[in-house]
């Protein structure tokens with residue numbers, strides 16, 4: 092069973108205007124699988140705030156664990172925003188079955204907003220482990236400024252020619268040349284002509300995950316065994 096461990100902040104990385112990654116470390120970082128999540132416990136001024144957060148680094152990126160939070164007005168978010176290098180916090184890990192370890196040859200990731208975090212871990216893992224998996228990511232956000240890990244994914248795409256990325260914005264600015272709207276069955280068919288051969292990994296707010304699952308089973312007629320999901324309850 093995962094136990095609580097005290098960790099120290101190694102680095103704080105601003106990903107977007109309202110998304111921050113926190114890298115933490117402790118002695119003997121435990122084995123975890125790409126895509127798993129942790130319990131993060133913050134105790135500012137004798138308060139106690141906890142949230143489930145996915146691990147956004149890959150097990151192959153050693154020496155630290157990274158979690159990435161969309162900052163809101165909540166007390167947890169405010170306490171997280173105050174974290175600086177060397178501050179201490181508590182985590183409990185690893186949890187979760189939304190994982191990928193090279194089982195399938197062709198996969199598609201459908202992600203909404205901050206739901207990209209476990210996917211970022213998995214894609215990096217696929218590249219570092221040289222699984223050769225054909226990966227197609229469709230990543231939906233409201234605006235260009237909301238796209239988390241944009242440069243990181245751009246670099247991964249340069250490094251790995253079996254990674255394709257499609258960004259889609261629901262509130263695009265006039266200079267946006269990419270796709271607009273939300274992910275629907277027509278778009279999936281257009282981006283993924285071989286969708287029948289793929290396993291679908293979906294992560295985002297519960298509403299998004301439910302509607303994606305419905306599209307894949309009802310409109311694309313795929314079996315539910317072809318779908319793996321993680322619900323970011325709380326959004």
Ligand SMILES: Cc1cc2nc3c(=O)[nH]c(=O)nc-3n(C[C@H](O)[C@H](O)[C@H](O)COP(=O)(O)OP(=O)(O)OC[C@H]3O[C@@H](n4cnc5c(N)ncnc54)[C@H](O)[C@@H]3O)c2cc1C
Pocket residue numbers: 128142143144145146158159160161162163164165166167168205208209321322323324325326
């Ligand atoms: C497996 C898993 C992985 C997650 N990974 C990430 C991640 O990588 N990055 C990230 O930003 N978020 C992640 N989340 C969501 C995260 O745990 C928080 O729920 C979310 O960030 C909102 O918290 P908040 O403090 O910003 O807002 P709040 O204001 O606390 O939350 C908004 C509303 O949601 C309610 N709420 C909060 N948490 C939950 C919950 N777990 N279940 C039901 N209702 C809830 C609150 O009561 C409030 O009404 C994950 C959730 C799960 C379950």
